[in-house]
Amino acid sequence: MSDEKTCRCPWLDTTKLDYVKYHDDEWGVPVYDDKKMFESLVLESAQAGLSWYTILKKREGYRKLFADFEVTKVAEFTNDDVERLMQDDSIVRYRRKIEAAINNAKRFIEIQNEFGSFTKFIWSYVDNSSIVNNINSIEDYVATSPISDALAKELKKRGFKFLGSTTLYSHLQATGLINDHSNDCFRKHAVTALNDGKHHL
DSSP states (O other), rough: OOOSSSSHHHHHHHHTTHHHHHHHHHTOOOEEEEEEEHHHHHHHHTTTOOOHHHHTTTTTHHHHHHHGGGGHHTOOOOHHHHHHHOOOTSSOOHHHHHHHHHHHHHHHHHHHHHSSSSHHHHHHHGGSSOOOOOOOOGGOOOOHHHHHHHHHHHHHHHHSSSHHHHHHHHHHHHHEEEEEOOTTSHHHEEEHHHHHOOOOE
């Protein structure tokens, strides 16, 4: 973690050290691992209507209760598991979101079977190279894009739930398919260098 004088993205609350660590170490770093992709989808879906920081604080609870995000295990969760999860306040106890995570695990596996990996499927939406946006101020951030719109439409068609365009845009930002670090953020160029379009999926 860099010192307090380091310039970071304007949306970040730098008084929250765990939030700063997430921004500095994880946000926008290109993800090529299906397990991490699934984790992000579950957490972003859970975040709908809440702040990301709320979900970040509960991430360890999710890891514990959702089998460390092993998608094949989550896909096998039953109604009894849903009831068990509804009793644990270490996650967001919203039944439809919990049920959506289990449903989405099954749909995730279907995409893995069809494309070889979910990662390969989703990176195809950006031609396997991170989109680097020109962010000079908080006003330059958007909530959706044509890519997140198209992805949301496709995933809905495939039976995914609680993954609209806004949620998916956040997912694309978090997993590095879209680099939305601000131009003056110290992570901008470091993250850009992690994906130069040469990564073979």
